[in-house]
Amino acid sequence: MSIGKSPEDDHPTEDTGPAGARADDGPTIGRVLQQARIEAGLTVDEVSAATRVRIPIIHAIEQDDFSRCGGDVYARGHIRTLARAVRVDPAPLLERYATEYGGRPAPTPAAPLFEAERIRPERRRPNWTAAMVAAIVAVIGFVGFTAFNGGDDGAGSPTAGATPAASKSAAKPSTGASRPADPKPDPSDSAIAAAPQDKVTVKVSAPDGRSWISVKDQNGRTLFDGPLEQGDAKSFEDKQRIDLVLGNAGAIDLAVNGKAVEDDFQPGQVERLTYTKGDPAAG
Template structure:
């Protein structure tokens, strides 16, 4: 006998929803396992709605949250659906106990006589110094002429002929000054979660994993960079200092190759 609500055609099961989103993002089970550090057998069992390998409801909810974020889904509805279908409840966070005012009441502060004496001595010395400087209380003593004004430190220095102050980089781009003779690619996840893999001209893997919204990665090579981008519409692409816009459309998996010079696909 199953617990909770039975999935319908309008609302697929938690495992089926994760499996569909993974396939739509162009990811394999091995790639999702690498990105989330959830073992392959557990990922496969969850996609089949078998949560017995998770080790309990707490771990099951954690795995669902990680898998959902990796494939571009909102994890909260899936966690709520899991709780409803399996008769579990999400435990609220514990509230810290309140302490009585008697336990946190501080002791009355004692007068600091040392500080008071030091303040009195400083006041006396200041008064004596002021009296000696002004020539006494009768106002008839000669007073020292005020010191001549000194040039202000804020005066703008005169520019030397033939010199020019350095100006800021007008582009404001972190990759505007791309190294000459090399290919530089920056990926910025601005529209959501995307799975990315980058390799150099030797086939060496430079990066493989998920970019969450707001994350970015930059890669450089002497000859060639190859990219695989899932959910390409969420990724902004910058190649050799130029903004090429979105890497593709939402949900699309694209494979791109770039070389030094003008940022056209190789």
């Protein structure tokens, strides 16, 4: 009996991918996306410009590294976006991702948006000069007002010829003033309800969470590009067409030409939509 390798040691072990995926299962998710991009004649820069996904993230996904996506929800969103950009059906890739990386994740709050589309408002420094000028003006006005009232001794006496009855009637508040004013309708809601027939009007609201949106008119001019906080709403109008990009579509409600749009958008999903003067139509 000799001491050495066992018969099993002479056979190489099968290469396994993440979460037990074997090499004979076919090309990986990243390899499929990379090959489709090359066959479509697109560079990584062109795909990044079309999808707004950063170039380092695209390179990482094509190497099957999803750690830079920020979580499963965003990884699935990036896979879906890149697959559509290179004209590949995203359903098999998403199913494979669910199998190899732990299944479909539970929805998470839309706190940080896609890393490629996060916009941070610039912090402005306080204008101390303007504050000091305003304070000086307020002090001078107060001193002048006090000096003027102190020198006028007869200011508090009743005016000659005024009767007690007239004074009482002037001091008595009117009954109509105590009634609360009718609440004014929300300008954006009124604008949507009275949407003109010769224009396209779109109202975007975020009742379920924070989202990033980009809005352009028929000429490609940007009407808005930035975050929409939870509870906020914005309305846009153009003569022919409104183009939308929704970064976290599951948190968005849309009303187009005065009518609510029914959708099944998911959290973290990126959607590109176009609406005209006629019926709403997905872009």
